[in-house]
Amino acid sequence: MDFISINNLKGIGEKTAGLYNKLGIFSYEDLLYYFPRDYMEYSEPKSVSMSEPGEIVAIKAKVVKRPLMRRAGKLQIVSAMLQTDSDVITAVWFHMPYLTKSLHPGEEYIFRGLLEVKGSSYHFEQPVIFDTEKYEALLNTLQPIYPLTKGITNQAITKSVKTLMSDSRYKYLELKCPDEKRDEVFEAIEEIHFPKNFDSLVKARKYLVYDEFFLFILRLRLLRNDNERLKNNFNIIPTAYTKRLIESLPYELTGAQKKVFAEIEDDLCKDTSMSRLVQGDVGSGKTVIAILAAIQVCMSGYQTALMAPTEILATQHFESIVKMFNEYNIPIKPVLLTGSMSAARKREVYAQIESGEAGIVIGTHALIQSKVIYKNLALVITDEQHRFGVRQRETLTMKNELDNPHVLVMSATPIPRTLAIIMYGDLDISVIDEVPARRLPIKNCVVNTDYRNTAYNFILKEVKAGHQAYIICPLVEESEGLEAEDVVNYTEKLKGAFPADVNIAFLHGKMKQDEKNRVMDAFYRNDVNILVSTTVVEVGVNVPNATVMLVENADRFGLSQLHQLRGRIGRGDMQSYCIFMSGKQNKTVMTRLETLNKSNDGFFIASEDMKLRGPGDLFGLRQSGDMRFKLGDVFNDAEILKEAADDVTKLLKEDPELNKPEHSYLKKELNRQKDSVVVL
Ligand code: ADP
Ligand code: MG
DSSP, X not given: OOXXXXXXXXXXXXXXXXXXXXXXXXXXXXXXXXOOSEEEEOOOOBOGGGSOTXXXXXXXXXXXXXXXXXXXXXXXXXXXXXEOSSOEEEEEEESOTTHXXXXXXXXXXXXXXXXXXXXXXXXXXXXXXXXXXXXXXXXXXXXXXXXXXXXOOHHHHHHHHHHHHTSTTGGGSOOSSOGGGHHXXXXXXXXXXXXXXXXXXXXXXXXXHHHHHHHHHHHHHHHHHHHTTOBOOOOOOOOHHHHHHHHHSSSXXXXXXXXXXXXXXXXXXXSBOOEEEEEEOTTXXXXXXXXXXXXXXXXXXXXXXXXXXXXHHHHHHHHHHHHHHHHTTOOOOEEEEOTTSOHHHHHHHHHHHHHTOOSEEEESGGGGSTTOOOSSEEEEEESSGGGSBHHHHHHHHHHHHHTOOEEEEEEOOOOOHHHHHHHTTTSEEEEEOOOOTTOOOOEEEEEOGGGHHHHHHHHHHHHHTTOEEEEEOOOTTTOOSSXXXXXXXXXXXXXHHSOTTSOEEEEXXXXXXXXXXXXXXXXXXXXXXXXXXXXXXXXXXXXXXXXEEEETTGGGSOHHHHHHHHTTSSOSSXXXXXXXXXXXXXXXXXXXXXXXXXXXXXXXXXHHHHHHOOGGGTTTGGGGXXXXXXXXXXXXXXXXXXXXXXXXHHHHHHOTTOOXXXXXXXXXXXXXXXXXXXXX
């Protein structure tokens, strides 16, 4: 059956369909494979004394008297006093004026929410209210929590999935599996959306993770077959320019950097074409390695393309390369090519690339669009590879069909070597396992929001000393409730807390590209002292003069992501400081953040993160942005990953072209994925 558009589903009008599209849901099948990011467990109501403040709990309590409504500006606040067996809890709700009528004094309900202590009394903000009987029915079930976008509620998605499952066409939908497994897969998918219990959820998840990995690895392997052991078509030789640059840099390369560059220098001269992954933690100095490789290639008369995942990073690479080449008299012309450039400027750059005038072409994925014709492209470098989609990799392979350029991939993702081989099995691996010697380890602390003013004072002190600071707030789009700080509002407030001569600017993903570049540029030049930003600065950004980072709502980020963010500081010789601030002070959050406090080592953090994540946080790292699979997690599911990899090897031995009829579903699925951008 062909794919059925989501617009056909009962209850979904044009507007809702648009919102679903924003979530990447275009068809019935997409909705079916739109898995919850977490689950809410309806546990036995607890007594207050058994609960820890900072925990989400369900508590049975009586409403003491009629709830009151008051207004504070635009806010409508309903407050009520709740009486349990032993304690009194105050509760407030926002924008729910009807509660004054629907909550009956003297009656018992179940209230579920985050229990906090305020002063000497217990406090609930916005708890969900249940009839005791209704709650009884939900008891010990797991309810799905879906990733959302503004305008769509969790309930709406839950309802849509239920509607889909009762649609007459449901059983005929295309699944990513062979025919004989359809029943099992349907069962697993239903379990993922609406688990019967925790054990069956874990089983279903494993089942689907295997399928997800299997398809992913198969896709990578099929790409690789095309570019395996290809001949080196270029005549590249080592050049004195790299040696001279290394000697004139203001710092000495670390032993690891020297070793890795020696490997690359060698690769470029071999009979076969280079495919190499350089892994190194944030701040280990990968960029200069990329530049050295590019110089070697360009001085032999060929071109290099350097791709970065964001325009901000591409622009920064371009500027630092221009500066470096001027300073050290390196006769290579770098050009920048990004999506936001004017059409006229793009045409100019295209011409310089085609004529060979441009030696190094730096940009985003605009670089690999078919409009770009190179004179003689011999090296393709991807920075922060884990941010690129399979699509880009595919396009690279297409380029390979032309001339087979050397490929160099840079990544900070700290994945175990065995996993790296599965994920990037087609690549040789170099590791930069050493940070520059003079660098001081970042000093960290984990604090609650009471510390905010102290933190501001500290930042002010650093700014007065000529340094700069980042303040990280959660994504504008992701801000879900009153808790999340919004970048723009935050900046306004922040300006009030600092003297007028401190320049504060903000940066977030929704801004126009040239606006982003302008702000980043100002920060780079130290015209901006404090940059309030979402995670858009997460990868690659390099402003060594920044010495403080304050992360608001640190509990909302994954540990590996926090480590990447923190990598933006501590890049120069000065002492740097990272402050993780969290309103939530419960034990789990604190233990997680303490890991960051203890260590600046990405590999250690990733492995600790895995250990700390109990079953309740089954889907933790998946949210963090590295390696984004729908369900799978390359750390936690390493076993499954390996099993899937072995099975792919077996399959390709038996049926390398996937011509057997029982494999037609794979061919179909791979073709379908070709049309959609998959983000790793
Ligand atoms: P990453 O590996 O995260 O991409 P970068 O290549 O951006 O790191 O390097 C981070 C900072 O360290 C840059 O300011 C760079 O100039 C500097 N750097 C690189 N190598 C060394 C070194 N051997 N000694 C001192 N500083 C270095
Ligand atoms: Mg980098």
